[in-house]
Amino acid sequence: MFYEVKMKDHVRVPPNLFKLDIKDAVLSVLREKYEGLIDKELGIVIKAFEVDNVGEGVIIPGDGAAYYEVTFNAIAYKPELKEVVEGKVRDIQDFGAFLTIGPVEGMVHIGQIMDDHVSFSKDKVLMGKETKRTLKIGDTCIARIIAISYKDPNNPKIGLTMRQPGLGKLEWIKEDKNSQNKK
Secondary structure (H helix, E strand, C coil): CEEEEEEEEEEEECHHHCCCCHHHHHHHHHHHHHCCCEECCCEEEEEEEEEEEECCCEECCCCCCEEEEEEEEEEEECCCCCCEEEEEEEEEECCEEEEEECCEEEEEEHHHCCCCCEEEECCCEEEECCCCCEEECCCEEEEEEEEEECCCCCCCEEEEECCCCCCEEHHHHHHHHHHHHHC
């Protein structure tokens, strides 16, 4: 889920940014520091914007930079358990598919793709044995987040499922809906 968060920090503004308006200089430093940051509590910081308050600056002798206490807003994406997400298949391996969901990637294990025996072909296509449904790179899917791990803080792992009603490749969802309407 995407969130707007209010944050507070002490920012070091180097002398080469003194020519800018103070809020622009602070925002430049904040963007460099926070955008792309992955944090277990915040999630992934997408964008720092709108500096609300810049405190009194302090210059430390021998450094030359100015330090400010600031409050600012940022947009962050924090995946949540049971959240339903839309993603695009980025890669397929013999063990499952990788979906790009917002600024991160999730993995759907081969056993969580569909209620069918799934086989992997060398041309990176997954196919259901009975249904003949296929999943390939570039397909758009709806999935549910079933696991989140921040064990490696720079590379969170997100587990997905598509084996529940209303989930799967968009074409499968339409097919299922049409077959329900015919009954």
